[in-house]
Amino acid sequence: MPVSSHYRAAPRFLELGDGFADPVQPARFPQHRLRFRNQRWAERIGLGELDEAEWERHFARFEPLPENVSEPLALRYHGHQFRNYNPNIGDGRGFLFAQLEDPVDGRLLDLATKGSGRTPWSRDGDGKLTLKGGVREVLATEMLEALGVYTSKSYSLFETGENLHRNDEPSPTRSSVLVRLGHSHVRFGTFQRYLALGDRERIERLLDYSVRHYAPEAAAEADVPAAFLRIVLERSAALCASWMVAGFVHGVLNTDNMNVNGESFDYGPWRFLPTHDPRFTAAYFDHAGLYAFGRQPQGVLWNLARLGDTLAELTDPSELERVLGAFPEHFLRHHREKLAARLGLVAPDDHVAMELQSVCRAFLEESQVGHDRFFFDWFGGAASEARAAASPEAERYGGPGFTALRRAMDACAPIDAMRLAQPYFEGAGPVTLLIDEVEPLWDAIAERDDWSLFEQKIAAIRAMGEATGLASAVRAR
DSSP states (O other), rough: OOOTTOBBBBGGGGGGGGGGGEEOOOOSSSOOOEEEEEEEHHTTOOTTOOOOHHHHHHHHHHHOTTOOOOOEEEEEEOOEEEEEEEEEEEEOOOEEEEEEEOOTTEEEEEEEEOOOOOTTTTTTOOOEHHHHHHHHHHHHHHHHHHHTBBBOOOOOOHHHHHEESSSSOOSSEEEEEEEEEEEEBBBBHHHHHHHHTTOOHHHHHHHHHHHHHHGGGGGGGSHHHHHHHHHHHHHHHHHHHHHHTTEEEOOOOOGGGGGGGBBOOOOOOOOSSBOTTTTTSSSSSSSTTTTGGGGGGHHHHHHHHHHHHHHHTTTTHHHHHHTTTTHHHHHHHHHHHHHHTTEEEEEEHHHHHHHHHHHHHHHHHHHBBHHHHHHHHHTTTGHHHHHHHHHHGGGGSOOHHHHHHHHHTSSSSEEEEGGSSSGGGGGGSSOOOHHHHHHHHHHHHHHHHHOOHHHHHHHHHHHHHHHHHHHHHHHHH
């Protein structure tokens, strides 16, 4: 196998010992048709030189990578799903395939699957992923990366030649297997499992592993569990703030869908906002709006409190409560930073940053201007006045609410004036990924096996991310 010198096998999960995963065998598929290959991330981790046959062997047949995990591991965890505790979950259609050390920053990376077959945690499911589900996850991760959200990466997608039956898709429907690249699959629900089992020793072991590989700065603190929670809370607040600025609704903010690195992952019924609406929901089954757009900060904090429940076995619960109480402050600070970045602006001080945050949110909700359109029209602030004046939404840029917003933007400087000369900003409008755009992409694939619209959308999304600089900021993490 022609791996480059950048490839660094690091099967660290094995350090945890028994009780955290189950060895499994991948499904054997009748077909392997490569539909997406993330070459830029493959090159970063030293796997960019794999030829087509080798890529298929490792990411469709799941032959082990050199000196890596010798057999796939279905990870064990529990979780609160829509606030109801579920002890019967775990990796039901995926597994940890390999771990590597990122040659750029030295951090631990996981290669894990979705749709790779049954495991002990599949319950009544077939362990498979529909092709539409795989396409949607690729689109979500590419768009979020381009918008500056710290997200897992869709690394590989193969169509696998089976007919699947699902209640929420026209069936039979085509099948796929996805490989995602992320910095961790230690979920809040991983900790919860051992609290539910009364297994303090494994909570301690999991905390030690997580601190060593994901939060080493906590090791120097007198109260390691509280320090760890503080780090995870800070990261989670930053993630949630980036979702809000991106106009993204995750849809299923369960404790098993949040990890200790503050990295967004596992995309099911996600949506992007058409306009700023705190009540906008992504999941058709979220009838109460528990995970609506405007309730995501509340949901993230609730989940952090459940992680705190597990750590209370190891330290003073009152200290953990103090840590949790700092979430609003961290969230608002990160929200200000990410809002300014999406507008391509730098605020001169905290007062201006807070004013920009307040009046921008009020204007977006009151005006109902297109969420992505607003950030396209006003990227760079005052320097983009001509672009905004030519926008189809130009008539909305008026009145007292916008006057206050314009005053706040005028008090900021462009983060990089050269970016305004990018061809992207000379186009007719923003690259968006609303549900009304996703369906035609899928229809072309389902009806004509036409992947051109999908490929064009990926190219446009990447061009947007490079033009704004937001994607580069994520890749630097």
